[in-house]
Amino acid sequence: MTDTAILPQVERTSHTPINLQAKLALFSEHWSPKVIAEMNDYQFKLVKLQGDFLWHHHQHTDETFLVLEGHLRIDFRDGVVHLSPGEMYIVPKGVEHKPFAADEVHVLLIEPRGVVNTGTETTALTAPNDIWI
Amino acid sequence: MTDTAILPQVERTSHTPINLQAKLALFSEHWSPKVIAEMNDYQFKLVKLQGDFLWHHHQHTDETFLVLEGHLRIDFRDGVVHLSPGEMYIVPKGVEHKPFAADEVHVLLIEPRGVVNTGTETTALTAPNDIWI
Numbered sequence: 001m002t003d004t005a006i007l008p009q010v011e012r013t014s015h016t017p018i019n020l021q022a023k024l025a026l027f028s029e030h031w032s033p034k035v036i037a038e039m040n041d042y043q044f045k046l047v048k049l050q051g052d053f054l055w056h057h058h059q060h061t062d063e064t065f066l067v068l069e070g071h072l073r074i075d076f077r078d079g080v081v082h083l084s085p086g087e088m089y090i091v092p093k094g095v096e097h098k099p100f101a102a103d104e105v106h107v108l109l110i111e112p113r114g115v116v117n118t119g120t121e122t123t124a125l126t127a128p129n130d131i132w133i
Numbered sequence: 134m135t136d137t138a139i140l141p142q143v144e145r146t147s148h149t150p151i152n153l154q155a156k157l158a159l160f161s162e163h164w165s166p167k168v169i170a171e172m173n174d175y176q177f178k179l180v181k182l183q184g185d186f187l188w189h190h191h192q193h194t195d196e197t198f199l200v201l202e203g204h205l206r207i208d209f210r211d212g213v214v215h216l217s218p219g220e221m222y223i224v225p226k227g228v229e230h231k232p233f234a235a236d237e238v239h240v241l242l243i244e245p246r247g248v249v250n251t252g253t254e255t256t257a258l259t260a261p262n263d264i265w266i
Contacts, residue, residue: 012211012212012213013209013211013212013213014212014213014214014215015209015212015213015214015222016214017214017215017216017217017220017221017222018220018221018222019217019219019220020219020220020221021219037197037221037223038195038223039194039195039196039197039223039243039244040194040195040226040245042175044197044221061172061173062171062172062173063172064170064172064177068219076146076148078145078146079145079146079147079148080145080146080147080148081147081148081149081150082147082150083150084150084152086152086153086154087150087151087152087153088150088151088153088170088177089148089150089151090170090171090172093173110172110243111172112173
């Protein structure tokens with residue numbers, strides 16, 4: 001008789017949570033979102049930002065920024081929002097915006113699968129999609 | 134001549150970020166999600182949980198749990214996941230689950246507008262939807 005004989009009849013799987021800090025430790029490059037999870041046809045992406053991005057907009061969707069570390073500024077044509085850790089902002093569909101971070105900032109992005117980081121622009125800053133970590 | 138004469142031609146609006154801790158300070162009841170933002174037809178909801186919830190599932194959508202404070206256990210019929218602050222888990226569509234928190238836990242829920250907290254069940258724990266804070 002082995003030890004397994006005293007286990008309950010149905011063994012329970014321990015599912016693995018997604019740890020944001022552990023995922024952030026897996027990459028260092030800037031402006032290159034990494035997918036960590038999908039909910040229906042939406043993706044959760046971690047990204048590290050530093051410096052100035054380009055003006056762009058997303059034609060078909062809102063875009064959520066949740067700051068995990070550092071300070072993010074998002075410029076709009078008519079204004080600005082400043083985000084600190086634990087703060088979020090949803091950029092409405094079609095609204096031009098330009099993220100800026102004086103020092104490195106860690107952000108959780110939430111948006112539909114397939115959204116291009118530079119919106120309708122294609123530049124050297126355009127990152128490939130669906131890079132999972 | 135007043136001071137306003139030296140302002141730039143286009144005044145820039147300072148948009149307000151959504152501060153999760155500030156929103157959490159606005160309510161204390163358990164098991165009653167509060168909407169803080171919408172992205173397309175998805176909602177971000179804060180909820181405080183303590184104790185044992187009921188078994189339920191959501192027929193038409195995945196459901197995202199991101200733990201902000203405390204420790205959350207989600208039981209499944211075949212397993213369990215333990216979530217600490219900074220950890221998330223997406224419960225797949227149709228999967229029965231039962232949240233449990235020994236001590237109070239603060240969670241950011243992300244799911245489509247209209248999802249009922251008790252899924253297909255209606256009980257005393259069923260919370261009204263679209264309560265914004």
